[in-house]
Amino acid sequence: MLMAPSSRAHRPDVTTVEIIGGPEPLSVGLHDHDARWAKDFRRHRHRILEALAGLDVAVEHIGSTSVPGLAAKPILDVVVTVPDITAEEDYLDALLAVGYELRVREPGHRLVRTPARDVHVHLYQRGDAAVDEYLLLRDHLRAHAADRELYEGVKRALINRRWDDMNDYAEAKNDVIAAIKSRARKARG
Structure with missing residues (x-):
């Protein structure tokens, strides 16, 4: 039985960015794709669904670990959609x-992770365009080897630099990601 979301109307979302613990240096390198990542995702998906039993959520594996054949940092990215991102009492605790x-x-976004920092769970409200963007990139990279190789090449070139904040590494990939997503939209029609 689905749990009814909080009985109040949507409240305003947070207006600032709060990063608990501050910037963190990138401390992991790229690894060849590992079939165990899919198994690890299924384990975390089950854990999340059990924790949020009754709440109408969707759970997807995103990011490079979700693309067979693509080298990745060994950090699983999971996206979870919830009925109301501002109703943290429905999911965060x-x-x-x-x-x-x-x-x-x-x-519009919350991120929880494992203490080992090897799984990042991104939470968005159902219907948020960011989720569609993640899935567009994932599905295109799964189906198009040339873009998968291009993306991996950029990642390999960037990973060898010193990054005082992992977010800076992620931002450095934005141009190639935007180009790949543009081709994905055209291919989708």
């Missing part, structure tokens, strides 16, 4: 209770 830690709270 339950995820913290099963061992995830809050890392980011920003407008």
Whole structure:
């Protein structure tokens, strides 16, 4: 039985970015694709669904670890859609209770992760365009070897630099990601 979301109307979301623990240097390198990542995702998906039992959520594996044949940092990215991102009482405490830690709270997005920092769970409100963007990139990279190789080449070139904040490494990939997503939209028609 689905749990009814909080009985109040949507409230305003946070307006600032809160990064718990501050910037963190990038401390992991790229690894060849590992078939165990899919198994690890299924385990975390089950854990998340159990924690949020009754709440109408969707859970997807995103990011490079979700693309067979693509080298990746060994950090699983998971996206979870919830009915109301501002109703943290409906989902956040339950995820913290099963061992995830809050890392980011920003407008439209929350991020919890494992203490080992090897799984990042991105939470968005159902219908958020960011989720569609993640899935567009994932699905295109799964189906198009040339763009998968291009993306991996850029990642390999960037990973050898010193990054005082992992977010800076992510931002450095934005141009190639935008180009790949543009081709994905054209291919989608």
